[in-house]
Amino acid sequence: MLSGLSFVWSPSGSWPTASGETKLIHPSRQLRQVTSRLSESGAAELSGIVDEATSVLRKAPLEADPFIIAALARYNEQQYAESQALLEIARRRNARSREARYLAVDAAIALGDIDAAVRDLEALQQLAPQNRELSSEILVLLAGHPETSKSAMGALQSDKTKGMVLAELARSGAEPSVLLDAIRVAKAADALAGDPATIGAIVRPLVQAGNVDAAYQVWSALTANAAARPRLLRDGAFEQDLPPPFGWELPSGRDAYAARQSPGLAGETYGRRNAPLARQLLTLPAGAYRLVVTASRANDLVQANVRCFPAEEIARLGIERTGTNETSFVVSGNCRAQWLEVNARASDPPRSGAFRIETIMIVESGA
16 A cells, blocks of 8 residues: 555655754754655664754654654554554644654554554545545545455544545445445444435445446435335425435526425426436336326426436326326336436427426326
């Protein structure tokens, strides 16, 4: 694994090097100069450099750098426990020392102390935002490795970081079983409650890969108030605030908007171009069905569609009348998942209009 310290700590700092100049600079900058010299010179000159650091320390007794220098030497000698102890002193002297924390990550991983590594990586997410990509990558590697996953996910404290790590694991193609274990260990259902965007980011890669059953398992594990899996449609009255894709997604934009009215869905279309208003992913078994939409305010530019995942349209219903609108459709045996959508159509010339849907239902034909 790439050393965090070597990545962020450039030895080509701009501190003065002439002996006359050294006396004129602040002790903390002198210590950084000494540290830079160590990374440039290696361990051969360690004794003289540490003596110089000790001298400077008398002028700056709270500085952390001499302990980082000593910790780096112990780390290079594979004395990881001693390095970790010195770095703990350095962190107590300067809790915002990024150098101490990056090296502490390396020492903790070398010792197998994953909890400590994760604590420092989470701190670095805030202390070194310019290098957040690096600390995030290491967190995801630890969370995805079978030997460190449980410890890493269990050590995470920030809800935001839990969501980021789970989303990156999903994007990297982690097995559903790995995601489910990580969600359980991190108590992510509680951490991500009320954060539908992050839940969607975790589930979406599974849907895009066509693994809808696994996507539903992960979605259910993250959705604390999800009821048992419905046979047909979930939340036809738009009353439950469940995250997409198995709850309603409302992707309003400049061309149309829709919002829950509890019960119902209401909004306005502008007719400039086609625009999505709402959608939900279904897993209807093969068979014949009726799509029924009850509207209290009709709008002929609004329609409901059912598409066999990922794209083939198998039903279209315009919301043209107040009251009940319905149509029939068939789900074939090779259509294992479907998108139920509410869309706004363009008109020529463009015209705007409001709408209100009270309920959407899918019922089996003959029921």
